[in-house]
Amino acid sequence: MSNDTLERLAAVLEARKGADPGSSYVAGLYAGGLDRILKKVGEEATETVLAAKDGQREQIVYETADLWFHTLVMLAHCGSGPAEVLAELERRFGLSGLDEKASRHND
Numbered sequence: 001m002s003n004d005t006l007e008r009l010a011a012v013l014e015a016r017k018g019a020d021p022g023s024s025y026v027a028g029l030y031a032g033g034l035d036r037i038l039k040k041v042g043e044e045a046t047e048t049v050l051a052a053k054d055g056q057r058e059q060i061v062y063e064t065a066d067l068w069f070h071t072l073v074m075l076a077h078c079g080s081g082p083a084e085v086l087a088e089l090e091r092r093f094g095l096s097g098l099d100e101k102a103s104r105h106n107d
């Protein structure tokens with residue numbers, strides 16, 4: 001998943017804000033409000049942890065995708081989106097100089 005994928009998915013999530021809850025899973029989540037969305041984030045986080053404990057790579061990826069997806073719905077509901085989270089990660093990356101350390105590690 002590239003940053004572009006996150007942005008394109010975020011655009012779909014924004015568009016679903018005006019959709020009929022019966023016609024769309026995401027619109028149904030919005031209709032349930034923040035508590036419904038956070039319940040799903042919690043469930044998906046737990047499922048991701050369990051998958052990691054089991055050590056099955058395919059299942060770990062599947063559950064992590066569910067978790068990322070539901071956190072994107074949460075961000076959209078809260079008026080944010082992936083660009084802000086990625087900007088924060090970029091800021092930390094710059095602060096830590098990890099890119100420099102990583103390139104030295106690969107020498």
Ligand SMILES: N=c1c2ncn([C@@H]3O[C@H](COP(=O)(O)OP(=O)(O)OP(=O)(O)O)[C@@H](O)[C@H]3O)c2ncn1[C@@H]1O[C@H](COP(=O)(O)O)[C@@H](O)[C@H]1O
Nearest residue numbers: 009012013016023024025026027028040043065066069070
């Ligand atoms: N990426 C996803 C995506 N990932 C996971 N899910 C849904 O998230 C749910 C995962 O929760 P569970 O495994 O607990 O399944 P569930 O029992 O159906 O969920 P609940 O009814 O218990 O809430 C499933 O219903 C999946 O279909 C997703 N639903 C939608 N998308 C994307 O969002 C876009 C908009 O979706 P709609 O709103 O459905 O049009 C789609 O085009 C997709 O790109």
